[in-house]
Amino acid sequence: xxxxxxxxxxxxxxxxxGLRKILILGCKGCVTVCSAGSEREVMILATIIRMGRKxxxxxxxxxxxxxxxxxxxxxxxxxxxxxGQFDAVLSMACGVGVNFLADRYPKTIALPAVNTKFYGVAxxxxxxxxxxxxxxxxxxxxxxxxxxVARCSKGLFNGPCGGSVNGKCEINPDINCVxxxxxxxxxxxNQLDKLDEILPVKDWGxxxxxxxxxIVREDLKI
Amino acid sequence: xxxxxxxxxxxxxxxxNKIMEFQPKIExxxxxxxxxxxxxxxxxQRLQYPPTVRIVKYPCTGRVxxxxxxxxxxxxxxxxxxxxxxxxxxxxxxxNLRATERVAYAKKLLAETGLGGDRLEMFYIGASDPHxxxxxxTQMTERVKRMGPxxxx
Ligand code: SF4
Ligand code: SF4
Numbered sequence: 357x358x359x360x361x362x363x364x365x366x367x368x369x370x371x372x373x374g375l376r377k378i379l380i381l382g383c384k385g386c387v388t389v390c391s392a393g394s395e396r397e398v399m400i401l402a403t404i405i406r407m408g409r410k411x412x413x414x415x416x417x418x419x420x421x422x423x424x425x426x427x428x429x430x431x432x433x434x435x436x437x438x439x440g441q442f443d444a445v446l447s448m449a450c451g452v453g454v455n456f457l458a459d460r461y462p463k464t465i466a467l468p469a470v471n472t473k474f475y476g477v478a479x480x481x482x483x484x485x486x487x488x489x490x491x492x493x494x495x496x497x498x499x500x501x502x503x504x505v506a507r508c509s510k511g512l513f514n515g516p517c518g519g520s521v522n523g524k525c526e527i528n529p530d531i532n533c534v535x536x537x538x539x540x541x542x543x544x545x546n547q548l549d550k551l552d553e554i555l556p557v558k559d560w561g562x563x564x565x566x567x568x569x570x571i572v573r574e575d576l577k578i
Numbered sequence: 579x580x581x582x583x584x585x586x587x588x589x590x591x592x593x594x595n596k597i598m599e600f601q602p603k604i605e606x607x608x609x610x611x612x613x614x615x616x617x618x619x620x621x622x623q624r625l626q627y628p629p630t631v632r633i634v635k636y637p638c639t640g641r642v643x644x645x646x647x648x649x650x651x652x653x654x655x656x657x658x659x660x661x662x663x664x665x666x667x668x669x670x671x672x673x674n675l676r677a678t679e680r681v682a683y684a685k686k687l688l689a690e691t692g693l694g695g696d697r698l699e700m701f702y703i704g705a706s707d708p709h710x711x712x713x714x715x716t717q718m719t720e721r722v723k724r725m726g727p728x729x730x731x
Pocket of ligand 2: 490494496
């Protein structure tokens with residue numbers, strides 16, 4: 357899933373300063389799973405904003421709503437009837453949702469309430485960590501299913517570097533060295549010979565370095 | 579003008595001042611098994627504590643949500659405290675530990691909003707400890723009197 361985290365309250369308050377009527381828009385997709393922009397987080401943020409504004413003697417009118425997803429037209433278009441009445445929409449979806457709002461409603465101010473962080477997993481309740489960087493050309497078949505793009509601090513393709521100490525990364529001792537993990541895993545799978553192969557230079561053109569990406573499936577179009 | 583007040587008049591003024599003095603409204607979110615039992619016992623033992631507290635009884639403090647806390651402040655509570663069983667004796671094993679984490683998170687939110695995280699506190703009060711309940715109410719009352727009323731009122 358896409359993992360996000362709510363922005364600091366003061367940053368949000370200054371973003372909406374002077375605005376009088378706002379739609380706080382949650383998303384039932386990824387940000388509900390990672391507890392950043394669910395229906396509940398919308399209620400909490402709305403309460404906090406109302407209190408913050410009342411304290412400054414600048415009351416604000418807030419409408420709370422949560423869409424199934426903010427990244428699909430059938431859901432984002434549900435706002436078309438009502439969106440005109442708001443000074444702005446404060447989206448609690450990932451950056452994709454905010455972008456899509458901006459794309460679909462040229463006259464509406466679209467603001468982000470969360471920082472979109474990474475594609476990751478829930479390691480346990482309340483803990484999320486990064487696993488994939490969306491590089492556009494997956495090589496996990498060569499690395500025992502563990503991603504050096506997202507999980508090696510230096511993004512090395514033929515690691516580890518000299519900074520790998522007791523399985524930890526020199527950047528931060530809390531981070532596992534993914535190349536140590538790759539080695540251990542390939543060893544366990546009896547596939548250590550895979551490491552004899554030097555991975556070629558990667559084509560970053562299919563990653564974001566090649567500009568915004570797009571996928572078209574003619575068979576699915578209507 | 580410049581007239582001296584009679585003694586009864588002075589007494590009336592003093593009385594009015596006393597009534598007008600800031601009496602905090604504190605919401606106590608407490609669990610039925612431990613802290614509520616302690617509060618009940620404080621009553622039956624005729625222990626004295628400030629008349630500042632409004633009790634909301636929960637089946638377990640594990641049910642206290644951040645939203646309940648925030649809504650209490652939005653509605654004008656001067657302070658909120660959550661009272662659960664002592665660590666290790668929660669009837670639902672870890673409800674009070676969950677409440678502790680949520681209180682810590684809500685404190686941060688209150689601080690960020692400028693209301694002050696100190697308006698919220700977590701207490702662990704065993705069923706047989708009415709004095710601890712009295713102490714919690716007294717402590718929160720004094721603290722809030724120092725901080726002043728909820729700025730949202
Ligand atoms: S808008 Fe973002 S958070 Fe919501 S479902 Fe789509 S990708 Fe996930
Ligand atoms: S190689 Fe690329 S696509 Fe595969 S997991 Fe890593 S970042 Fe994601």
